[in-house]
Amino acid sequence: ADTIKIGILHSLSGTMAISETSLKDVALMTIDEINAKGGVMGKKLEAVVVDPASNWPLFAEKARGLIAQDKVSVVFGCWTSVSRKSVLPVFKELNSLLFYPVQYEGEELEKNVFYTGAAPNQQAIPAVEYLMSKDGGGAKRFVLLGTDYVYPRTTNKILRAFLKSKGVKDSDIDEVYTPFGHSDYQTIVANIKKFAAGGKTAVISTINGDSNVPFYKELGNAGLKATDVPVVAFSVGEEELRGVDTKPLVGHLAAWNYFESIKNPVNAEFIKKWKAYAVAKKLPNAATVVTNDPMEATYVGIHMWAQAVEKAKSTDTDKVIAAMAGQTYKAPDGFTLTMDATNHHLHKPVFIGEIRPDGQFNVVWKTPGPVRANPWSPYIPGNEGKQKL
Amino acid sequence: MLRKLFLIACLCFARAGYAGIPPDMLAPLAGDDPDARVAAIAAIGALATDDATRLLTALQNGDVYTTPDGKLYIVTDDKAYNPATGAITAPPDGIDGIMINNRLRGAIEEALSALKMFSPDRAQRLAAVTELQKTATLAQAPLIEKALAREQDAEIRELLRLVAATANLQSPQAAKRKAAVEALADSSNANLRPALQAMLTSDADQNVRVAAAHTLQALDSRLARTEFVGNLFYGVSLGSVLLLAALGLAITFGLMGIINMAHGELLMIGAYTTYLCQLAFRRWAPDALDWYLAAALPAAFIVTALVGIVLERTVIRWLYGRPLETLLATWGISLILMQAVRTIFGAQNVEVANPAWMSGGVTVLGSLVLAYNRIAIIVFAALVVAGVWLILNKTRLGLFVRAVMQNRRMAGCVGVSTAKIDMMTFGLGSGIAGLGGVALSQLGNVGPDLGQGYIVDSFMVVVLGGVGQLAGTVIAALGLGEANKFLEPVAGAVLAKIAILVFIIIFIQKRPQGLFAMKGRSAE
Amino acid sequence: MTLNDARIAQQGLDTTHGAILYLEEISVVFDGFRALNKLSLDISVGELRCIIGPNGAGKTTMMDVITGKTRPTSGTAYFGQTMDLSRMSEHQIAHAGIGRKFQRPTVFEQHTVFENLELAMKLDKRVRPTLFARLSSEQRGKIDEILKLIRLNGSEQRLAGLLSHGQKQWLEIGMLLMQEPQLILLDEPVAGMSDAETARTAELLNELRGQHSIVVVEHDMAFVTEIAQQGVVTVLHEGSVLAQGRMEEVQADERVIEVYLGR
Amino acid sequence: MLQVEKINQYYGSSHTLRGVSLELEKGKCMALLGRNGVGKTTLLKCLMGVLPVSAGSVKLEGRDITKLAPHQRARAGIAYVPQGREIFARLTVEENLLMGLATHSGKKAHTIKGEVYELFPVLKEMLHRRGGDLSGGQQQQLAIARALLAEPKLIILDEPTEGIQPSIIKDIGNVIRLLRQRGDIAILLCEQYFDFAHELADQFMVLSRGEVVASGVQTVMNDPEVKRHLAV
Amino acid sequence: MNHPSLFSRRAWTGIVACAVVLAALPLLNLFFADGHALHVPSYMVSLIGKFMCYALAALALDMVWGYAGILSLGHGVFFALGAYAHGMYLMRAIGREGVYQSDLPDFMVFLDWKTYPWFWSGTDSFWVSLALVVLVPGVLAFVFGFFAFRSRIKGVYFSIITQAMTYAFMLLFFRNNTGFGGNNGFTDFKRILGYSISAPGTKATLYLVTLAVLLGALLLCRWIVTSKLGRVLQAVRDSESRLMFIGYNPLWFKLFVWTLSAVLCGIAGALYVPQVGIINPSEMSPANSIEMVIWAAVGGRGTLLGPIIGAFSVNGLKSWFTGAFPNLWLFALGLIFILVTRYLPRGLAGLVRKEQA
Numbered sequence A: 001a002d003t004i005k006i007g008i009l010h011s012l013s014g015t016m017a018i019s020e021t022s023l024k025d026v027a028l029m030t031i032d033e034i035n036a037k038g039g040v041m042g043k044k045l046e047a048v049v050v051d052p053a054s055n056w057p058l059f060a061e062k063a064r065g066l067i068a069q070d071k072v073s074v075v076f077g078c079w080t081s082v083s084r085k086s087v088l089p090v091f092k093e094l095n096s097l098l099f100y101p102v103q104y105e106g107e108e109l110e111k112n113v114f115y116t117g118a119a120p121n122q123q124a125i126p127a128v129e130y131l132m133s134k135d136g137g138g139a140k141r142f143v144l145l146g147t148d149y150v151y152p153r154t155t156n157k158i159l160r161a162f163l164k165s166k167g168v169k170d171s172d173i174d175e176v177y178t179p180f181g182h183s184d185y186q187t188i189v190a191n192i193k194k195f196a197a198g199g200k201t202a203v204i205s206t207i208n209g210d211s212n213v214p215f216y217k218e219l220g221n222a223g224l225k226a227t228d229v230p231v232v233a234f235s236v237g238e239e240e241l242r243g244v245d246t247k248p249l250v251g252h253l254a255a256w257n258y259f260e261s262i263k264n265p266v267n268a269e270f271i272k273k274w275k276a277y278a279v280a281k282k283l284p285n286a287a288t289v290v291t292n293d294p295m296e297a298t299y300v301g302i303h304m305w306a307q308a309v310e311k312a313k314s315t316d317t318d319k320v321i322a323a324m325a326g327q328t329y330k331a332p333d334g335f336t337l338t339m340d341a342t343n344h345h346l347h348k349p350v351f352i353g354e355i356r357p358d359g360q361f362n363v364v365w366k367t368p369g370p371v372r373a374n375p376w377s378p379y380i381p382g383n384e385g386k387q388k389l
Numbered sequence B: 001m002l003r004k005l006f007l008i009a010c011l012c013f014a015r016a017g018y019a020g021i022p023p024d025m026l027a028p029l030a031g032d033d034p035d036a037r038v039a040a041i042a043a044i045g046a047l048a049t050d051d052a053t054r055l056l057t058a059l060q061n062g063d064v065y066t067t068p069d070g071k072l073y074i075v076t077d078d079k080a081y082n083p084a085t086g087a088i089t090a091p092p093d094g095i096d097g098i099m100i101n102n103r104l105r106g107a108i109e110e111a112l113s114a115l116k117m118f119s120p121d122r123a124q125r126l127a128a129v130t131e132l133q134k135t136a137t138l139a140q141a142p143l144i145e146k147a148l149a150r151e152q153d154a155e156i157r158e159l160l161r162l163v164a165a166t167a168n169l170q171s172p173q174a175a176k177r178k179a180a181v182e183a184l185a186d187s188s189n190a191n192l193r194p195a196l197q198a199m200l201t202s203d204a205d206q207n208v209r210v211a212a213a214h215t216l217q218a219l220d221s222r223l224a225r226t227e228f229v230g231n232l233f234y235g236v237s238l239g240s241v242l243l244l245a246a247l248g249l250a251i252t253f254g255l256m257g258i259i260n261m262a263h264g265e266l267l268m269i270g271a272y273t274t275y276l277c278q279l280a281f282r283r284w285a286p287d288a289l290d291w292y293l294a295a296a297l298p299a300a301f302i303v304t305a306l307v308g309i310v311l312e313r314t315v316i317r318w319l320y321g322r323p324l325e326t327l328l329a330t331w332g333i334s335l336i337l338m339q340a341v342r343t344i345f346g347a348q349n350v351e352v353a354n355p356a357w358m359s360g361g362v363t364v365l366g367s368l369v370l371a372y373n374r375i376a377i378i379v380f381a382a383l384v385v386a387g388v389w390l391i392l393n394k395t396r397l398g399l400f401v402r403a404v405m406q407n408r409r410m411a412g413c414v415g416v417s418t419a420k421i422d423m424m425t426f427g428l429g430s431g432i433a434g435l436g437g438v439a440l441s442q443l444g445n446v447g448p449d450l451g452q453g454y455i456v457d458s459f460m461v462v463v464l465g466g467v468g469q470l471a472g473t474v475i476a477a478l479g480l481g482e483a484n485k486f487l488e489p490v491a492g493a494v495l496a497k498i499a500i501l502v503f504i505i506i507f508i509q510k511r512p513q514g515l516f517a518m519k520g521r522s523a524e
Numbered sequence C: 001m002t003l004n005d006a007r008i009a010q011q012g013l014d015t016t017h018g019a020i021l022y023l024e025e026i027s028v029v030f031d032g033f034r035a036l037n038k039l040s041l042d043i044s045v046g047e048l049r050c051i052i053g054p055n056g057a058g059k060t061t062m063m064d065v066i067t068g069k070t071r072p073t074s075g076t077a078y079f080g081q082t083m084d085l086s087r088m089s090e091h092q093i094a095h096a097g098i099g100r101k102f103q104r105p106t107v108f109e110q111h112t113v114f115e116n117l118e119l120a121m122k123l124d125k126r127v128r129p130t131l132f133a134r135l136s137s138e139q140r141g142k143i144d145e146i147l148k149l150i151r152l153n154g155s156e157q158r159l160a161g162l163l164s165h166g167q168k169q170w171l172e173i174g175m176l177l178m179q180e181p182q183l184i185l186l187d188e189p190v191a192g193m194s195d196a197e198t199a200r201t202a203e204l205l206n207e208l209r210g211q212h213s214i215v216v217v218e219h220d221m222a223f224v225t226e227i228a229q230q231g232v233v234t235v236l237h238e239g240s241v242l243a244q245g246r247m248e249e250v251q252a253d254e255r256v257i258e259v260y261l262g263r
Numbered sequence D: 001m002l003q004v005e006k007i008n009q010y011y012g013s014s015h016t017l018r019g020v021s022l023e024l025e026k027g028k029c030m031a032l033l034g035r036n037g038v039g040k041t042t043l044l045k046c047l048m049g050v051l052p053v054s055a056g057s058v059k060l061e062g063r064d065i066t067k068l069a070p071h072q073r074a075r076a077g078i079a080y081v082p083q084g085r086e087i088f089a090r091l092t093v094e095e096n097l098l099m100g101l102a103t104h105s106g107k108k109a110h111t112i113k114g115e116v117y118e119l120f121p122v123l124k125e126m127l128h129r130r131g132g133d134l135s136g137g138q139q140q141q142l143a144i145a146r147a148l149l150a151e152p153k154l155i156i157l158d159e160p161t162e163g164i165q166p167s168i169i170k171d172i173g174n175v176i177r178l179l180r181q182r183g184d185i186a187i188l189l190c191e192q193y194f195d196f197a198h199e200l201a202d203q204f205m206v207l208s209r210g211e212v213v214a215s216g217v218q219t220v221m222n223d224p225e226v227k228r229h230l231a232v
Numbered sequence E: 001m002n003h004p005s006l007f008s009r010r011a012w013t014g015i016v017a018c019a020v021v022l023a024a025l026p027l028l029n030l031f032f033a034d035g036h037a038l039h040v041p042s043y044m045v046s047l048i049g050k051f052m053c054y055a056l057a058a059l060a061l062d063m064v065w066g067y068a069g070i071l072s073l074g075h076g077v078f079f080a081l082g083a084y085a086h087g088m089y090l091m092r093a094i095g096r097e098g099v100y101q102s103d104l105p106d107f108m109v110f111l112d113w114k115t116y117p118w119f120w121s122g123t124d125s126f127w128v129s130l131a132l133v134v135l136v137p138g139v140l141a142f143v144f145g146f147f148a149f150r151s152r153i154k155g156v157y158f159s160i161i162t163q164a165m166t167y168a169f170m171l172l173f174f175r176n177n178t179g180f181g182g183n184n185g186f187t188d189f190k191r192i193l194g195y196s197i198s199a200p201g202t203k204a205t206l207y208l209v210t211l212a213v214l215l216g217a218l219l220l221c222r223w224i225v226t227s228k229l230g231r232v233l234q235a236v237r238d239s240e241s242r243l244m245f246i247g248y249n250p251l252w253f254k255l256f257v258w259t260l261s262a263v264l265c266g267i268a269g270a271l272y273v274p275q276v277g278i279i280n281p282s283e284m285s286p287a288n289s290i291e292m293v294i295w296a297a298v299g300g301r302g303t304l305l306g307p308i309i310g311a312f313s314v315n316g317l318k319s320w321f322t323g324a325f326p327n328l329w330l331f332a333l334g335l336i337f338i339l340v341t342r343y344l345p346r347g348l349a350g351l352v353r354k355e356q357a
């Protein structure tokens, strides 16, 4: 064929559409960008967009359809871990490629997947270290608050082990879970307040995007300020904050590998392109679009894949996998990111940002450079020596 | 720290006239050494001049800018004020805002609250003292006692007394400690527990230990009471949210028998209307922004009522007498409405801010914060229920509505235009859902999926109360709210929710027609 | 089949003392209103008893109590010597041998006339037998016979819901006959029937007399006179018995004229 | 007052009314007779507009109301006491009566005239009971009272005496007589209770299988020829 | 509502023809190579395999809803429990090939569990798991139904407590500590009865078994609804109290059909897992159960072929639309639902019958 087909597997309806829609758009933008420069191996890229509708079995069905019916060379997609788990067997069976752009809990390494989001050591651990530091407020007690699903559960398991290794007692850790879509945080905020009476406390939030607004609103109304009890979130980025009145949130934190507010020419260019694209394609609310970490991860992922195809001179899965190892790309986060030669994860810098009144983040801490991913967290027993495929 | 505070104390009384802030104090603020910045803030605070207050406040608000060569300006309304010189100029080129982080913010607050303890403004003093309650240390004791000596206001005095006692807990003199501990028997400040607990086990003095035990007991019982009242309030609050979410459904489903799966989307439309009203106010009446809800309420009612009327005229009206089919049709409507909103406004949430008067809360019983937005919603729910009750039971329209819903054909035969009543009833139910949407927009997300989060709960509330029973809906909503809030601290949010569902299942066994079951022949 | 069902099925009806139904001091109170007030009544085996009384006297409520639809607030109701009706559920009572025609015709509107009769037929009405049931020709014959009797032959494949008011009344009577109950309760059987039909119904009841015990509630005095013959007529008023006796006697009773018949 | 011309009605494929015509004047009462299932109720429903007619016309005071909806006919002055009472089960007796005033407005819409309580004293006692809780006969009384309150020009009664105790049947008879005597109202009475109909009607009409098989003035009602159509 | 023409001669011909075509699909897939005119892509085969499971669930649901008038908004729970019961076996059949190379499934290793909890005992046996597929939904339905029907819970009250039930189960299964893999559920199965689960032959077999079960269930349901018991069920639907006054105890009739329906639904779930490759708690979400109702309603409630047609057409459209019009498909689907209710009150099956009439 004279085009190379690329599958885009993000929910455009259902509960996850809130987060995933913009990933679809940024993927299309990136594909346009590559095509404008002549495509890959002289062929144009052609996006095949499907809507798995936030339904996990439908993810598997759609993945199979993309690979087997549409014959795509690669799929960019998924957000939740469960959707990824649901499509994995399909990618393995049909030996195809998935690029997964979201931070996740680790404990996984698949030949057919490239993980361009953060593993726990590229996000969660540094964030907690920061909270314990003098600049971060010197927290002694921790509330691990999350939505009840695997990503928060796993992350918290790792964090608990990590905190223990730092000498934090179990009685100084409170682990709380809420159901998906939970919207009444009165009791939980009251409990946090109670817990915080026992010493300098920080909240580590793995609350799923949807529940964050009610949580932060409650926090603000209960008079818990960032200076009293800082909250660091792993699933709240610029996109989520678009829907929030951020004034009461100022000072709360998020840890990511990218923020829109990072200043460097690559990022400026990225943001400019995205805004122009949003206006050109008449995306809803085009005037206020923002970029965020998973969007950057998608963008980087597609470019790296394109480079790998050029290098392999083929879209054949195994050849591309081989060519991916060690690929580098000058990313909007200001660093040249490298695809690890062995573990299919990107080396990524870590940033901690405080929420600003305008819904952007003010970077208050960052790693000196990209960090290699530890998908198998050393804080989980039995993971020693499991870093390679 | 200690020295710093003494400095503040002394300088508070020796208030100098105008003198610029020395540039060497300002310089570190523009730098990036966190320790130096914290020290600079303390030093500026210690100046205790109006300029210092102004600078710190500006820093807190993000109004302080720096030029590339390190000069600081307070920039407001396109005017730049130089705190070193007092000069006012136009903002210089190339200035950049000074970022502060939590640590600095904390330092600023601390400095400001010490300054504000002597402010002539009662509210500022009260805020400062409340703030100090959290952090009072022995070092601050002399300062606090001075403030206590000067304070005239009874409420603030009382607070200050507790703050002073808190500070004195660490006093080296046993007698002072004991006095402090005893004084704190009236406090409801949970933050004192660790200190008291520590004294209980390890204070050198027997008397202090006894006093600590006594105070701790008093404190704990007061905290338990506060917690109980808190849960009660949270329950009413959750109940009123459920009620507002369900009330429209109590009409469209309870009264009209339409299994209205699009009810959630009507809530959502109400919330989006609120968003649009807010946008309109931002654009055209920014000064009145705080009152955008006053416009949003009627707007949301009208918009959703109109949507409801259109749905009724085009789809629902074909389905009277086929209640089960309404499930299918309204499910379709719900899909369409959600996708329409997604197409117009995007899949992401949109921002709806609480008006200033609904932000924050009032503190009662010492430590319980009742959020204004929650209180407002409770009051609002009560008003809407009262309104609906009046319409249904005290007006001719209400009589016709009930008659049509019970026997459509006969209502026609006595001269009621059933089509009109159907339309108005569905419109009313939808409009009330819209009002519910306004309320929900003040608490959580406003996004295309907003309604999906409430639809199941709404049906549970209406059914549990007894279909067609307004009073039942109210009691069911409040009951579920309370049950949830008293279970949650014990069982956690997930198990509490499961327990509530199991409770509903068991409850219906006992009352198979809901809480307010219709009895007798008329029920058949 | 619950234990209770089994017990009742085994027990059978004991009418050794000659009466099939005993109501003793039955009261029914609805939100403070006494619909039945210490009502006592008994019906002998094979008797045809007419019950009359003003609107709201409690006649239908009494039938509700007998058939288990309404639980008495106080008092006892026995079917035969041994069956305490207040402890039995509706289907157990029906199964034990009490059949009823309602004041407002109630039939299975979505079933055909034929199916209505088939469902009512006296057969084992538990799940398994029902699943495997197939109509024998004898049973078909029985249905045809009843169809003729109620003059709905030719309409047997029509949905019962499409019948006219009077036709439904007849169908309900037909269902009652299919059930072959020992005690038949008829709540206003001739309401909505023309005079000629009323006469036919009277004939039918006179035929059934003796084979079944029958309780008839009616406001049509001509009809009551026709079927009461020399039997007892009971007049209910405000939930209790106002008068009792032969038709001429009650018709002459001043109180009955005052509250019921009018002058 | 009422002119019905050759109306036809079908339930699906079954032809229920076949060219039924009738004319009724102000101050007159017509009895509609016929065996079970001949189409009496169907005819009355067609007049009320509950069922559509496939052909023919209905005129009230010269105005063609064939196409009007039931509520419009009610407003034009028709009141209906349906077979099976059709009271509003979960409204109180008082509210049921107020529904009878639905066509009125202003103060009139809120005042239930005392006359109905004189006629049906039981309703007054049970004002706050739910309609559905009443006994069958009480409901029937309520349905009649509701229709009377509307002060109609034409009142349609479908077996109004069904389930009512003898003394009250007499009272109802008296009311109908009174209305007739007042002369400003037409009454269409469908009745199985022959003597009652005979006593009150000025004219009659007998239906059989959807057709008018006999009609005339009251005096010929007792003819064996007429009675033949009523026998089984 | 009596159906002498329920399966007219034409309907029978249609059923047989459809069955033959459906049975041929996997064989065409196996025996003709990709590119051949008669080749049926595996994607198609697995899609239709899934639809057949949905069709079975819809049929089961319609037995209680369409015939007995009991609207369940919680059938997803039976479907999911059947699927989980079978999934437990499939999880154990993975053996030591999980990421942690343990005898326990990965999620248990992760929770630091050392042994299987009691409720997993015996699930390493295929046959035990089959028994559980029937027993778990069956017993749950029986117990739940017994109490609900005994309390005479009807109409929306019953619907809502079924919804509460499925919702409660969903929350319970979401919890990691419950022991069923939390939010992720079970996935990444490797083999069934020793055969690789991704082998074309295994897939074809699973497909054919599903088809056979669906046909068997259709005949069973037909036999039931045309029996006198079927008429009693419809009488329950239309006038339960009248039925009691002629001597039937509705409790047992309802319980019979309710439990049967739950079991059929469980079987559908069990056939679904190995073909789709994942089972997780979102199958128990209230919305999923409502979708089953939608299938039955679109196809035509109170008919036997209706729910099957409905499940195929709604899911077929959804599959097609989500790929072909990812941004607009909800409009199209929603509109179709509205139009069906408005113009086809008896669903798609009614369309067929109207033509016949």
Ligand SMILES: Nc1ncnc2c1ncn2[C@@H]1O[C@H](COP(=O)(O)OP(=O)(O)OP(=O)(O)O)[C@@H](O)[C@H]1O
Residues within 6 Å of the ligand: B519, B520, B521, B522, C030, C031, C033, C034, C035, C053, C054, C055, C056, C057, C058, C059, C060, C061, C062, C103, D129, D133, D134, D135, D136, D137, D138, D163
């Ligand atoms: N659920 C109830 N609530 C209140 N009152 C009730 C209820 N059920 C019945 N009643 C009252 O009980 C009384 C007896 O009613 P019942 O139906 O038994 O009368 P009846 O003798 O059958 O009258 P009719 O001849 O009119 O049918 C009536 O006054 C009725 O209003």
Ligand SMILES: Nc1ncnc2c1ncn2[C@@H]1O[C@H](COP(=O)(O)OP(=O)(O)OP(=O)(O)O)[C@@H](O)[C@H]1O
Residues within 6 Å of the ligand: C161, C162, C163, C164, C165, C166, C167, C192, D011, D012, D014, D016, D034, D035, D036, D037, D038, D039, D040, D041, D042, D043, D083
């Ligand atoms: N909805 C319907 N669909 C089809 N046929 C109907 C319908 N309603 C009534 N019928 C039939 O139409 C005919 C006339 O019915 P209608 O109710 O008018 O009779 P009627 O003269 O009022 O009888 P009754 O004296 O029993 O009240 C009857 O044969 C009846 O079975």
Ligand SMILES: NC(N)=O
Residues within 6 Å of the ligand: A079, A080, A081, A082, A102, A103, A104, A105, A151
């Ligand atoms: N991987 C996540 N964020 O679910």
Ligand SMILES: [Mg+2]
Residues within 6 Å of the ligand: C059, C060, C061, C103, C187, D135, D136, D137
């Ligand atoms: Mg009665």
Ligand SMILES: [Mg+2]
Residues within 6 Å of the ligand: C164, C165, C166, D040, D041, D042, D083
């Ligand atoms: Mg009639």
